[in-house]
Amino acid sequence: MAGTGGRQGPLVADKRYKAAAKPAAPKKAAKRRKAPRAPHKRGPIMGLLHLIWRAIWGMTWRAGAFVAMIVGLATFYFYAGLPDVSALLDGRYRGSVTMLDRNNQVFAWRGETFGGQITADNVSPHLKNAVIATEDRRFYRHFGVSPRGIASAIKINLSEGRGPLEGNGGSTITQQVAKLLCLGVEYDPAIWKTEAAYEDDCRSGGIKRKIKEIPYALAMEVKYSKEEILTIYLNRAYLGAGARGFEAAAQRYFGISAANVNPQQAAMLAGLLKAPSRYAPTTNLTRSQERAGMVLALMHEQGYLDDGEWQAARANPATLSEAAQARAGGYFADWVMDTTPDFLSKDTTEDVIIHTTLDQRIQSAAEEALKSVFETKVKEGSEAEAAIVVMSADGAVRAMVGGRATKVSGAFNRATQAKRQTGSTFKPFVYAAGLDMGMTPDTTVLDGPLTVNVRGSGHWSPQNYTKEFLGPIPLWMALAHSINTSTVRVGLEVSFDQVRKVASDFGFASDLAPGPAVVLGVSESTLLEMTGAFAGILNGGSSVEPFGMNELRIKGDAEPLFGAGGGMGERVISERAARELMWMMHQGIEQGTGRRARIEGRQIAGKTGTTQAARDAWFIGFTADYVTGVWMGYDDNRPLSGVTGGGLPADIWREVMVRVEDGLPARPLPMADPSEWRNSGGQVWSSGDPIPEGGVPVINGELVRRSTQPDRNETLGQAIENLLRSLY
Incomplete structure (x- = not known):
């Protein structure tokens, strides 16, 4: 390879690797894509169920x-x-009636009582917790x-x-x-x-x-x-016994406010919510206490009571107040309601307060006496009934017992609703008519066989209870020994119409029987009427209308709407006649048919009564303080067995009055003194009077004889002694 300038440069090998570069920043990992989910293949059944579920859910x-x-x-x-x-606190549709006794203490309620508005903040914490x-x-x-x-x-x-x-x-x-x-x-x-x-x-x-x-x-x-x-x-909340709300119930059962109840009382009140009538303590105290025990256990379990409080409350269960225990005046309260206008009693839209004549001490005495006699002197299982009325001489009723079951309300009241034949308790009014016409207790009347021709009925021959005759006797003895023939003769002398008038004026509201038998008590009357008539004797001869209400007022009003609805009325017989009759009735207690009613240290006047076949037995009498009437019999009018007015009724009367008079000073009866007629120069009976001639006196014969030769020196005791010697 030729180089530049003909010179070949050095041979250099090619580099195998490139020059190292700076490290690059790491790349974020790419999110892996989930492979598309293959469609879930449901079976036909599951698909259908799924559709149904979606439909139900959508509808739901x-x-x-x-x-x-x-x-x-x-x-x-x-x-x-x-x-x-x-x-919203007072939910009643009608008002209530609250009754106070003669001492202004509450003893009875009628209607639904509302005790007054309370709040959750001012009631007892125990009540709220319960x-x-x-x-x-x-x-x-x-x-x-x-x-x-x-x-x-x-x-x-x-x-x-x-x-x-x-x-x-x-x-x-x-x-x-x-x-x-x-x-x-x-x-x-x-x-x-x-x-x-x-x-x-x-x-x-x-x-x-x-x-x-x-x-x-x-x-x-x-x-x-x-x-x-x-x-x-x-x-x-309704809590039984006519109590609406816890304030009314606390007052009704315990006599205190709902703000002051203790744990056991609170538990009893709260326990009533389940079944007010069943668990009301006035209905069954034991059952109510048992229910309260369950409530206390719940309070303890939920921490409202510690161990000590729970044990203390269980050991001392709630009891009723004295007034609630006695439920005094159940019959009395019913009678007051019956004699009060409906718009102020049963149908009242207001809360009414009635001040009454009831004396709770006397009421308790009457109930205890009745119970005592039936427990000690009456055969166990006997269905015989009895009734008692106690009143003052002006007709103010102090106690009323309408039957042996005393803790009742709305029951049949034998003292005010039962009309029964009066028997010999009617006889004092025959003699009242005679005394008012001039006879004296010593006036002589014959006790002997007698036949009276009654127009339209033929001959009637009254008999004595003993079937015996005493001959000529004084009026007082005829009454004391309840002699029938002598009483008829007195009625003939004064006229039967006059007897009826005197009896009616004294308060017999019932129709009096026609004919001579009226004087022997064949007419019917109530115990209340009879007791009121005897009160007229004690007060000196004036009529009496028994009453139980002193005044009635609307709650919150200062002035009463009206006052007493009864009391003393017009004079029926003279005061002299009344006082002489009282003395004669006193002899009936001392030596006549009423001896079992005697009370040591007390002067008593009274009269027994027994009707035909002993279907009714009565004793009505009085002290200087109170008049008390007692009736005994069967509701179905069957005869009593071995009972007369001088027996069990006299026993009941005595037991009542022993308790009533306890603690009261002994006061003499306002009766006449025998010297008042014996020293007056009037007609006086003497034991030496001859017996009238003739066998059976007839209606036009001399039926009543009077001596005109008084023995001013003969004392009453000597006269009685001579009489008894000559007769027996």
Whole structure:
């Protein structure tokens, strides 16, 4: 190879490699593309199921959205109609009647009582905790509806063989309030025949009701706070015995405010929510205490009570107040309601306060006495009944027992509703007519065979209980020994019409029998009427209308609407006649048919009574303080066995009055002194009077004889002694 200038340059080998270059920056790794996924081949069945699932899912979320929209609209609708909380606290449709005794102490309620507005903040914390522990432990954690609670309730119902929504409903407190408010539906008499039917409809269960409850409960949760919802519940819940709301129930059962109840009392009140009538302590205290024990266990389990508080509460269960225990005046309260205008009692739209004449001490005495006699002197299993009325001389009723079952309300009242033949308890009014016409206790009347020709009925010959006759006797002895023939003769002397007038004026509202048998007590009367008539004797001869109400007023008003509806009326017989009759009735206790009613150190006047075949037995008598009537018999009017007015009724009367008079000073009866008629120069009976001649006196014979030769020096005791010697 020729080079430049003819000279060949050196031979150089070609380089095998190029000169090394600067290293290049590393390149990012390229993303690997996934190979396209081959289409999954589904079988025909799986493909169909997939399509069905997509269809169901699409329908479900669309339906859910639709339901949510409907619930939202319903919630908004209910929300717009909800009033202020204060308008929802008193849920009653009628007012109540509260009765106070003569010492202004509450003893009875009628209607649904509302104790006054309370709030969740001012009630006892124990009560608030007991309600939440029992009814809705998640109350503060849900929004009105508890799906967990509903699911649990359905499970329980199904396990017990009921329908899913039968029995336990899983309702929250908010849902229960929705029921109490009837979902905002007002009572309309055109739709519901009664308020009870309306409330039953409001509290009915079922799917439709649950569906309606949900938006209403949600609306309340939006409108009100939890404390306000609980406040509505505490005020509107029914808790038995006519108590609406926890304040009324606390006052009814324990005599205290709901702000002051202790754990065991709170547990008893909260336990009533499950079944108010069944668990009411006035119905069955033991059952109520057992239910309260379950509530206490829940409170302990949920941390509302520590171990010590729980054990203390269990060891000292709640008991009723003294007034609630006694349930004093059940019959009395019913009678007062019956004698009060309906628009102020049964149908009142106001809260009414009635001040009554009842004395709870005397009421308890009457109930205890009746129980004692039946336990100690009456055959076990006897169905005989008894009734008692105690009143003052002016007709103010202090106690009333309408039957052996004393802890009742709304029961048949034998003291006011049973019309029975009065028997010999009617006789004092025959002698009252005679004394008022001028006879004296010593006026002589014949006890002997007697036949009276009764127009339209023929001959009637009354008989004495003993089937024996004493001959001529004084009036006082005829009454003391309850002599039938002598009583008829006195009736003939004064006229039967006059006897009827005197009896009617003294207060016998019933129709008096025609004919001469009226004087032997064949007419019917109530124990209340009879006791009121005897009160007319004690007060000096004036009529009496028994009464139980002193005054009635609307709660909150200063002035009463009206006062007492009874009391003393017109004079029926002279005071002299009344005082002489009282003395004669006193002899009936001292030496006549009423001896078993005697009380040492007390002056007593009274009269026994036994009707034909001993279907009724009576004893009515009085001290200077009170008049007491006792009736005994069977409701079906069958005869008593071995009972007369001077027996068990007199025993009951004595047991009542021993208790009633305990602690009271012994006061003498305002009866006449025998010297008042024996030293007056009037007609006086003497044991030396001849027996009237003739065998059987007839209606136009000399039936009543009077001595005109008084023995001014003969004492009453000598007269009685001479009489008894001549007779026996």
